[in-house]
Amino acid sequence: QVRLVESGGGFVQPGGSLRLSCAASGFTADYYAIGWFRQAPGKEREGVSCISYDSTTYYADSVKGRFTISKDKAENMVTLQMTGLKPEETGTYYCVTDWKTRCGRTWQTDSYQYWGQGTQVTVSS
Numbered sequence: 001q002v003r004l005v006e007s008g009g010g011f012v013q014p015g016g017s018l019r020l021s022c023a024a025s026g027f028t029a030d031y032y033a034i035g036w037f038r039q040a041p042g043k044e045r046e047g048v049s050c051i052s053y054d055s056t057t058y059y060a061d062s063v064k065g066r067f068t069i070s071k072d073k074a075e076n077m078v079t080l081q082m083t084g085l086k087p088e089e090t091g092t093y094y095c096v097t098d099w100k101t102r103c104g105r106t107w108q109t110d111s112y113q114y115w116g117q118g119t120q121v122t123v124s125s
Contacts, residue, residue, distance in 0.1 A: 003114075004116035005022070005023045017083045019081050023075070025076070027097075033051065033098070033104075033107070034050070034071075040090055046060065050108075054102075066085075067081065068081040087123045087124055091120075092119070093118060093119050096116070098110070098112045098114065
C-alpha cells in the first residue's frame with residue numbers, strides 16, 4: 001500500500017528556513033518521481049519541486065535558488081529544504097507521486113495518484 005507522510009512544517013518568520021520531509025512506504029521512493037505541491041487558502045495548487053528517479057531536479061521559478069529537493073535513500077524519504085521563506089508561501093505542502101520515473105517538463109500540471117496528508121507551513125512576522 002503506497003503511503004506518503006509529510007512532516008517538518010511549522011511557523012517561521014519571513015526569511016526563515018524549514019526542512020520538510022516526505023516518508024514513503026509501500027514502494028521504493030528512489031525508483032520514482034516524487035514531487036512537492038503547495039496550496040494556500042483561496043489559491044490554486046502550485047507545484048513547488050520535483051525529483052526524478054535519477055535525481056534530476058525541477059523547481060518552480062519562484063523558489064529557484066532558495067529551495068532544494070533531495071533524496072534520502074536509506075530512509076526512503078524525500079526532503080525539501082526551504083530557505084528565504086516569504087509570507088506568500090504560507091500554505092499546506094503536499095508530497096505526491098505516481099508510477100512515473102521522471103518528473104518531466106509538465107510535472108507541475110501532471111496528475112498524481114498518491115498524495116500525503118500535507119504539512120502546514122506558516123510564514124509570518
